[in-house]
Amino acid sequence: MKLAMIGFGQAGGKIVDKFVEYDKRHDAGIVKAAVAVNTAKADLMGLTHIPEEKRVLIGQSRVKGHGVGADNELGAEIAEEDVDEVQGAIDSVPVHEVDAFLIVSGLGGGTGSGSAPVLAKHLKRIYTEPVYGLGVLPGSDEGGIYTLNAARSFQTFVREVDNLLVFDNDAWRKTGESVQGGYDEINEEIVKRFGILFGAGEVTGGEVAESFVDSSEIINTLAGGGVSTVGYAREEVEEVQNSGGLLSRLTGSKNEDDGLDTARTTNRITSLVRKAALGRLTLPCEIDGTERALLVMAGPPAYLNRKGIERSRKWLEEQTGSMEVRGGDYPVTGSGFVASVILLSGVTNVPRIKELQQVAIEAQENIDEINQESETNLDNLVHDDEDELESLF
Numbered sequence: 351m352k353l354a355m356i357g358f359g360q361a362g363g364k365i366v367d368k369f370v371e372y373d374k375r376h377d378a379g380i381v382k383a384a385v386a387v388n389t390a391k392a393d394l395m396g397l398t399h400i401p402e403e404k405r406v407l408i409g410q411s412r413v414k415g416h417g418v419g420a421d422n423e424l425g426a427e428i429a430e431e432d433v434d435e436v437q438g439a440i441d442s443v444p445v446h447e448v449d450a451f452l453i454v455s456g457l458g459g460g461t462g463s464g465s466a467p468v469l470a471k472h473l474k475r476i477y478t479e480p481v482y483g484l485g486v487l488p489g490s491d492e493g494g495i496y497t498l499n500a501a502r503s504f505q506t507f508v509r510e511v512d513n514l515l516v517f518d519n520d521a522w523r524k525t526g527e528s529v530q531g532g533y534d535e536i537n538e539e540i541v542k543r544f545g546i547l548f549g550a551g552e553v554t555g556g557e558v559a560e561s562f563v564d565s566s567e568i569i570n571t572l573a574g575g576g577v578s579t580v581g582y583a584r585e586e587v588e589e590v591q592n593s594g595g596l597l598s599r600l601t602g603s604k605n606e607d608d609g610l611d612t613a614r615t616t617n618r619i620t621s622l623v624r625k626a627a628l629g630r631l632t633l634p635c636e637i638d639g640t641e642r643a644l645l646v647m648a649g650p651p652a653y654l655n656r657k658g659i660e661r662s663r664k665w666l667e668e669q670t671g672s673m674e675v676r677g678g679d680y681p682v683t684g685s686g687f688v689a690s691v692i693l694l695s696g697v698t699n700v701p702r703i704k705e706l707q708q709v710a711i712e713a714q715e716n717i718d719e720i721n722q723e724s725e726t727n728l729d730n731l732v733h734d735d736e737d738e739l740e741s742l743f
């Protein structure tokens with residue numbers, strides 16, 4: 351699947367930068383264009399793989415290249431004012447060659463959390479291609495302002511995009527380590543999971559898959575909106591030549607080990623799918639109640655088979671209660687591992703989101719209370735002034 355990626359803020363820029371690197375390293379063919387947008391000049395200068403002309407500094411007249419300091423209302427205002435500058439960088443993207451836009455952003459800061467939903471709304475008005483978001487939730491040790499920003503931005507972002515893929519930093523923090531300490535590893539994890547998912551629709555180099563995942567299947571799984579999470583599991587394998595693959599499956603060629611190999615391959619697939627679905631998701635949640643799902647099995651063609659994928663698909667249908675579970679191969683010769691990636695789209699039972707919604711409600715109530723108090727104080731002040739004036743005459 352070919353994407354135009356736009357990274358907002360420090361986290362968004364770094365993650366898109368890593369996607370570009372991943373794309374080159376694996377010849378994945380998913381990043382058709384990459385743009386980084388920020389209010390902080392230093393963050394843009396720290397990027398390595400996104401070309402300089404695709405790094406856009408916004409809000410110069412307001413914050414002089416120094417960032418918005420976690421003020422996401424200011425971030426949103428700046429994005430509204432400078433959306434044409436971002437559009438300028440997107441104008442050179444051959445949009446007819448991309449399947450979708452992906453806006454990547456941390457939701458806890460000011461620039462990304464404020465700007466990402468603004469750009470999503472803008473792109474949806476202009477283009478017919480789907481606009482997806484990849485939103486990163488802050489660690490709970492980052493402080494109240496980050497949680498509040500995330501709570502507010504999450505609600506707006508999910509409304510503006512066609513689907514919001516979520517990664518929760520908090521769930522990926524290592525015990526005893528602050529989330530900042532492990533960003534490199536976390537970003538690797540993000541890019542690996544989403545790289546395989548989006549790469550599935552872009553097989554190059556003459557690989558033949560038995561039941562190939564098409565980008566339309568990714569789009570259909572994400573259609574309908576809501577929030578998505580991704581599971582992943584992998585197992586190292588030895589690359590074998592000419593044992594199975596589509597050719598031998600089509601010609602029916604067999605050897606003595608074929609029965610055993612097929613059973614082993616099938617079992618490996620079903621076990622990896624269970625591990626991916628029941629292990630740590632990018633956004634931890636109950637998988638029961640998921641609206642749509644897509645299962646991608648990546649690895650050397652000899653280690654992929656339809657039977658394993660079919661069984662796993664049925665298992666996933668039972669676990670999620672969804673009637674819309676798609677599945678297929680992503681053949682990668684020479685990968686040295688078989689991996690299962692599961693996209694769960696339209697998840698509903700997510701404790702972290704409930705927590706964020708609660709934070710947003712409480713914050714709104716506090717704001718209302720403060721407003722009411724200051725109105726009452728103002729009224730009292732006016733009455734006091736009137737009384738004072740009356741006593742003067």
Ligand SMILES: Nc1nc2c(ncn2[C@@H]2O[C@H](COP(=O)(O)OP(=O)(O)OP(=O)(O)O)[C@@H](O)[C@H]2O)c(=O)[nH]1
Pocket residue numbers: 358359360361362364365389390417418419420421455456457458459460461462463486487488489492496519529533534536537
């Ligand atoms: N996964 C991941 N998360 C990050 C990274 N850097 C920052 N974050 C998270 O993203 C949130 C937003 O931080 P930034 O992206 O630095 O903020 P910003 O959008 O640039 O906004 P300002 O700095 O306030 O202008 C933080 O709360 C962190 O949780 C990163 O490299 N990887």
